Amino acid sequence: MSSEVKGPVVKGSVQVKRGLAEMLKGGVIMDVVTPEHAKIAEDAGACAVMALERVPADIRRDGGVARMSDPEMIEGIKAKVTIPVMAKARIGHFVEAQILQALGVDYVDESEVLTPADETHHIDKNAFTVPFVCGATNLGEALRRISEGACLIRSKGEAGTGNIVEAVRHLRNIIGDMRKITQADSAELFQWAKQLQAPLPLVQEVAETGWLPVPLFCAGGIATPADAALAMQLGAEAVFVGSGIFKSDDPSPRAKAIVEATTHFRDADILAKVSRGLGAPMTGIAMDEINQRYSDRGW
Amino acid sequence: MSVRVGVLALQGAFAAHEHTLTALGVEAAQVRTPAELADVDALVMPGGESTTMSRLLETSGIFDDLKGRLSEGMPVFGTCAGMILLATDVLDGRTDQRNFGAIDLTVQRNGYGRQVDSFETDIEVDGFGTPFHAVFIRAPKVVAVGTGVKVLASHDGVPVLALQGHVMVASFHPELTADDRLHAMFLKVIGS
Numbered sequence: 001m002s003s004e005v006k007g008p009v010v011k012g013s014v015q016v017k018r019g020l021a022e023m024l025k026g027g028v029i030m031d032v033v034t035p036e037h038a039k040i041a042e043d044a045g046a047c048a049v050m051a052l053e054r055v056p057a058d059i060r061r062d063g064g065v066a067r068m069s070d071p072e073m074i075e076g077i078k079a080k081v082t083i084p085v086m087a088k089a090r091i092g093h094f095v096e097a098q099i100l101q102a103l104g105v106d107y108v109d110e111s112e113v114l115t116p117a118d119e120t121h122h123i124d125k126n127a128f129t130v131p132f133v134c135g136a137t138n139l140g141e142a143l144r145r146i147s148e149g150a151c152l153i154r155s156k157g158e159a160g161t162g163n164i165v166e167a168v169r170h171l172r173n174i175i176g177d178m179r180k181i182t183q184a185d186s187a188e189l190f191q192w193a194k195q196l197q198a199p200l201p202l203v204q205e206v207a208e209t210g211w212l213p214v215p216l217f218c219a220g221g222i223a224t225p226a227d228a229a230l231a232m233q234l235g236a237e238a239v240f241v242g243s244g245i246f247k248s249d250d251p252s253p254r255a256k257a258i259v260e261a262t263t264h265f266r267d268a269d270i271l272a273k274v275s276r277g278l279g280a281p282m283t284g285i286a287m288d289e290i291n292q293r294y295s296d297r298g299w
Numbered sequence: 300m301s302v303r304v305g306v307l308a309l310q311g312a313f314a315a316h317e318h319t320l321t322a323l324g325v326e327a328a329q330v331r332t333p334a335e336l337a338d339v340d341a342l343v344m345p346g347g348e349s350t351t352m353s354r355l356l357e358t359s360g361i362f363d364d365l366k367g368r369l370s371e372g373m374p375v376f377g378t379c380a381g382m383i384l385l386a387t388d389v390l391d392g393r394t395d396q397r398n399f400g401a402i403d404l405t406v407q408r409n410g411y412g413r414q415v416d417s418f419e420t421d422i423e424v425d426g427f428g429t430p431f432h433a434v435f436i437r438a439p440k441v442v443a444v445g446t447g448v449k450v451l452a453s454h455d456g457v458p459v460l461a462l463q464g465h466v467m468v469a470s471f472h473p474e475l476t477a478d479d480r481l482h483a484m485f486l487k488v489i490g491s
Contacts (some may be wrong), residue, residue: 011418025347026308026310065389
C-alpha cells in the first residue's frame, strides 16, 4: 500500500467550483420541471439538469413574478437522478442562493429568467461553497460576473423563445471581443477595461489566454440538434436547453439527438442522421413579437 | 517510437487532458468515432458524466471496439468518470450503465458526495518526491481492490490512484492542475 496523506482538505475553492464546470463541457444541461422529466433527460444523456418550476416558455406565457423553485420539487428531482442538479435563484436574491446551497444543489444559476430581486447588485458569489453560473450578453457582463465569483458563464440568448438568434448574437459579442483583445497592446487594455466596465486584471487575463478564466456555455433559444451544433461551432463549450426539449412534440428522441449533436458538432453526416424524424420542435417566437427581453436583466 | 495518444472526447474535461499531453510533447488526438479510435496507440478517458459517456459510447459505435482494444492491452488512463467506466463493478450507477471491467476495482459513483463536498488536497504518490495536489469533483470512491491492482496513492485510507498492467486510474483530476507528473507516468506505462 502507498503511504498516507496529510494535506488540508479544502472545499468550495475556486478550483473546485470551476472544476465541475470543466466536467460539464461537451454536454447538454436540460431544464426539467418534474422528476419524470429529469429521468427522461438523464436517460437521453444529459450531463446535468436544471430544476425549475416552469420552463421559460411558460414563465413568458404566464407572466407574474418568477421565483426560486419549491425545495420539495428540487429534492424530488435530486432523488430521481445521479447526474448534477442545478437550480435557479433570482438575480441579487442571495437568500434563495443560501437555501439552494443548503439543499445541496450542485450549481446555482443566478438567472435573468426569474424576476430580478435587486436592480443594482448581483449576488456576491465568492461567499458561497456552491458554484454559480451566470448569463452574459457581452464580454464586460461576463467579466463582471466572474469578478463576483461566477465559475461558469452562459451566453444568455433569449430564453423561452426557441429562437437561436440572440444566442448567436451574444456568443459572437463575447468571443469576438476576446479575439480583438488578444490583438491589443498593453496600453490598449486599459481602454478595453474602461469600455467593458470590467476589472483590468481579468481583461489582461483574457488578453493572455484568449479565453475567459471560466468555461463559456450557450443558453437561450436552442430548439434543434442543428442549433446546438451551431452554438458549439461558434465556440460554446456546452449547451443549456430549456423549453426546446419539453415544449417539443416528442421530448425523448429530441433530447437524445441534441446530446449527440453536441458531441459530434462538426460532423455534418452525424448531424444529418440525428436530425431526422424528430417531430415538431417548439413553435418559437420571433424577437419582434416579445414584450419582455430577459436578456436585458442583469447589470 | 512516437506514440499517438487519444483523448476520448464524447463529453467532459477532454480539452484539459489534451493540453497537458501536448505540453509534454506528445501527439494527442480527440476521439469521437471508431475510425478515430483505430488511429491511436493509447487512450485517456477524462472526467465528465459517466452516464452521458456510457450512452455516447453506444450511440457513437465505439463501445465494442474500445472493449476489444482494452482486451488487446491498449494502455489507458481513466480519471474520475473514466475510472468508473474502466472498473469491474460500479455501485450507485444506473442499471443500464455499461463499463469495461478493465481494472479489478469496485467503485461507488459520487462516493465522496455532491458538489458541495468536492475538495482539493495534497496526496502522496508512490515514487514522487513531493506531494501531488489532487482535485476531487463529485468523485467516485474505491470500495474494493482486486489482488492484481497496485495502489499508488490513497486519501484517508481509500485508494485514489491505481495501476493494473496497462490500465491506470485516478478518482481525481490531474488535468485540472499544472502538475504533469501523472501524465508523464502514463507515458511510461505506454512505453513499457
